[in-house]
Amino acid sequence: MSAALPAALPAAYSQAALRGIRCRCPRCGEGRLFRKWLKPLERCPVCTLNLTPQRADDFPAYIAMIVTGHLMAPLIIALSKDFQLGPAAMFAILIPLAVAMMIGMLQPAKGAVIATQWWFGMHGFRKERPESASASPSASLPAASPRPVEAENTESR
Ligand SMILES: [Zn+2]
Numbered sequence: 438m439s440a441a442l443p444a445a446l447p448a449a450y451s452q453a454a455l456r457g458i459r460c461r462c463p464r465c466g467e468g469r470l471f472r473k474w475l476k477p478l479e480r481c482p483v484c485t486l487n488l489t490p491q492r493a494d495d496f497p498a499y500i501a502m503i504v505t506g507h508l509m510a511p512l513i514i515a516l517s518k519d520f521q522l523g524p525a526a527m528f529a530i531l532i533p534l535a536v537a538m539m540i541g542m543l544q545p546a547k548g549a550v551i552a553t554q555w556w557f558g559m560h561g562f563r564k565e566r567p568e569s570a571s572a573s574p575s576a577s578l579p580a581a582s583p584r585p586v587e588a589e590n591t592e593s594r
Pocket of ligand 1: 462463464465466467468481482483484485486
């Protein structure tokens, strides 16, 4: 529980996002992310990462809606075509299911959004990544010529 403890930084964005989905701090993967249901803690209790820069806003709700919609669509089609349920029976099944899925998805979605914002250093989060992960994907390509941006800069001087 000491701040000096080196945080096990995620090796890749996917790991950071997975920590967020599990409602854990994206930086150390240990500390809780939320004080209440959708209320994030101000700091990670384990690695003391400041969580106040997060700006998840409505985005978790959009994620929950999109995912719920895509999971519900095949079910709606199956219920109406294969079981030939009437509108009342359809609503009785689908509405509670959709609400439960939405509510169940909000916290993991918010965790993933916070993890994403932390990983990309958005809104005042400091970009902290292991050396290997901070390298751009182009680093894995064969050594290329110097970046054109740098070349332009030297010419303009
Ligand atoms: Zn942490």
